[in-house]
Amino acid sequence: MEQPEGFKVKGKEDLVCRLKKSLYGLKQAPRQWYKKFDSFMIEHRYQMTTSDHCVFVKRFDDGEFIILLLYVDDMLIVGQNSDKISKLKKELSKSFAMKDLGPAKRILGMSISRDRKNRKLRLSQESYIEKVLKRFNMDKAKPVSTPFPSHFKLSSKQSPTRDKEKENMTMVPYSSAVGSLMYAMICTRPDITHAVGVVSRFLSKPGREHWNAVKWILRYLRGTSKMSLCFGGGKPELIGYTDADMAGDLDSRKSTSGYLITFSGGAVSWQSKLQKCVALSTTEAEFIAATEACKEMLWMKRFLQELGQEQHKYILHCDSQSAIHLSKNPSFHSRSKHIDVRYHWIRDVLESKQLQLEKIHTDDNSSDMMTKSLPKDKYEFCRRAAGLLEPST
Incomplete structure (x- = not known):
């Protein structure tokens, strides 16, 4: 690494620092990676969208286009011409060590399936939800029809007040369960958004009733884990x-x-x-x-x-x-x-x-x-x- 500004030693300005820490552990690592990738895309005449700086678009003279989506070091490429996509992949592989996994089937825990005949695309997190249910011993629970019934009236008054109650609740993986639900909610499950939003208000001091509400959401997912977000309808x-x-x-x-x-x-x-x-x-x-x-x-x-x-x-x-x-x-x-x-x-x-x-x-x-x-x-x-x-x- 080049010597940081203000830390140069007189007479040794031409020397470089030996990096003992891995690149992933540095605060500037994500920024430097993005700058490198951005310069590559600009060099190949791709335009960064102002709405999302991790989406790059290139339009060709024949009216075709390629859209590249970057998420840390995962990429999705969308285009009308497979030859042009292959050419982009070759150029990328020259500058970066990368794997070509072919047509997109999975990304970030979501499975992607296409029905080309009916022109539909589906996003599903079935495998992720099944893992979550198994992790919290809810894989054999009785399913319910809604994620948050009206009989749940959650408030901070239901948080534990006695020492024994507090001690019992420390054994309950409340935060972990809510965090797992949040990832499903953010990606493909808008139907549990309100329920997860309510239970997440009590992360600091969850009570038994709050935990019952979380388990109810898991029971709802037990019955709807195969559901997918469908586009093209x-x-x-x-x-x-x-x-x-x-x-x-x-x-x-x-x-x-x-x-x-x-x-x-x-x-x-x-x-x-x-x-x-x-x-x-x-x-x-x-x-x-x-x-x-x-x-x-x-x-x-x-x-x-x-x-x-x-x-x-x-x-x-x-x-x-x-x-x-x-x-x-x-x-x-x-x-x-x-x-x-x-x-x-x-x-x-x-x-x-x-x-x-x-x-x-x-x-x-x-x-x-x-x-x-x-x-x-x-x-x-x-x-x-x-x-x-x-x-x-």
Whole structure:
């Protein structure tokens, strides 16, 4: 290594330092790796997308394209011409030690399957979920139909107070189980987002009832482990749904914001999150949720445009007529002036016609499962709308 700036020894400026620590252990290692890879891609006339700096695109004169996605040192390459993809792989192998694993079948614990006849693509984490169930001795548990039933009313009051209770709970792998569920939730399972969000609030002091809720989620996964996120069942259009649950948190009385964004029949982005402030009305809670969904929708819109995917209009669906009215009109100032200025940003977005906010009936709002416990029938509807299907479907 070159001598660090400010540590050069007089008369020995031309010497280099001997590196005793492995490269992976250095703070600058990821940055240096990315800079090296970025310079290679620019050299071969690939453009980095501004929306995601780990996605590179190259368009050829004949109208074809190649998209390369980098995740640390794993790569996915998408293109229309296999010869051009092979050429890129050869160039990569000249500069980097790499393995060509052929057509993508697995990445980051997700299995990828294609049905070329019906033009569908599926993402599944069945093997990962099975490992998690086995790890926590839930592989033979009795399945349940929903991940978070209404009889669970979790709060910090259920945390252990006596020493013996605290000692018993230290033997329970609560944090480990919630962390394992989070990875499934982030990758392919939007249906457990709300449930995992609730149980993750008690990581510091989990109680017996909190652990029962985690086991219930695992029981739900026991019955739905074969489900996969399916794309290709709808038009290649970006469609957003937003919802809020008023004062859902029993401790702080904060509301929960949720959104679900789909593309080509499958969910591509989802979130269930406690709002930063206590909402004073359902209108305010829905208005804040719509603003958060709007931010994500705009990013997804820009990202798709950089990949060359344009559409006529971008619609975000909300089931609150009053929140839609508030986002389009600065009326009722006395009732809304206390709302943080940052949430009024949605008005500028709608005025500039970057997005459209439209009313949807509550029964058709698939983001409902992001904010609250639902009956089985409504829950299954939301799940299907998000593109989560059984293998036979």
